[in-house]
Amino acid sequence: MIYEAIVITSNTDGSAHIAPFGLREQDGNVIIAPFRPSATLDNLLRSGCAVVNATTDVRVFAGALTGRRDWPVRRAGKVDGWVLQSALSHRELELLKVKEHDLRPELTFRIVHEATHAPFRGFNRAQAAVIEASVLVSRLHMLPIEKIESEMSFLKIALEKTAGENEHQAWQWLMDKIENHKATMRGENLA
Numbered sequence: 001m002i003y004e005a006i007v008i009t010s011n012t013d014g015s016a017h018i019a020p021f022g023l024r025e026q027d028g029n030v031i032i033a034p035f036r037p038s039a040t041l042d043n044l045l046r047s048g049c050a051v052v053n054a055t056t057d058v059r060v061f062a063g064a065l066t067g068r069r070d071w072p073v074r075r076a077g078k079v080d081g082w083v084l085q086s087a088l089s090h091r092e093l094e095l096l097k098v099k100e101h102d103l104r105p106e107l108t109f110r111i112v113h114e115a116t117h118a119p120f121r122g123f124n125r126a127q128a129a130v131i132e133a134s135v136l137v138s139r140l141h142m143l144p145i146e147k148i149e150s151e152m153s154f155l156k157i158a159l160e161k162t163a164g165e166n167e168h169q170a171w172q173w174l175m176d177k178i179e180n181h182k183a184t185m186r187g188e189n190l191a
């Protein structure tokens with residue numbers, strides 16, 4: 001099983017670096033597998049720690065893919081890191097081992113602290129649609145634009161039926177990024 005969460009690492013200047021990742025669990029440990037190159041990977045290898053945040057604020061997912069990474073954070077309790085203010089729960093992690101790979105190394109972490117801050121009120125289809133759309137946008141450079149557009153139009157059904165303000169805003173950021181990408185492919189955006 002893979003959980004989509006927000007991983008926060010510390011940059012060299014100590015500031016928070018916020019990025020979505022799919023996480024796996026094995027024997028009570030957490031596994032993060034970043035594709036190279038990755039600022040998160042660099043930070044993880046240097047600092048040896050991270051904070052994993054579960055949030056239903058999908059603007060943080062879409063924001064990370066569209067240049068909006070500046071979300072409110074507070075200091076973590078047990079590791080030298082940052083917790084997302086909007087996290088329903090968070091886990092503080094320490095690096096245990098690295099399985100090296102040229103393309104996608106696998107990092108295993110021990111959970112040193114976890115805390116719950118707010119209740120999970122249930123699934124929302126628009127939030128799931130924004131997560132899926134964020135994954136598509138993270139692959140803009142790899143997937144044919146026709147595939148991205150047809151998947152977006154399917155995901156839009158759930159968005160239109162069930163979204164609140166945050167989900168609509170996140171969706172718009174992703175749509176803008178796709179439009180921008182299409183303009184670049186047409187040779188526009190050269191200014």
Ligand SMILES: Cc1cc2nc3c(=O)[nH]c(=O)nc-3n(C[C@H](O)[C@H](O)[C@H](O)COP(=O)(O)O)c2cc1C
Pocket residue numbers: 004005018019020021022023033034035036037038039040041061064065131134135138
């Ligand atoms: C839901 C979701 C899950 C993702 N999972 C991964 C992942 O497991 N590995 C990865 O390399 N990128 C993943 N990405 C893409 C990264 O978030 C994106 O490339 C981000 O910019 C990380 O790069 P950075 O470490 O340089 O910030 C995911 C994106 C989304 C929206």
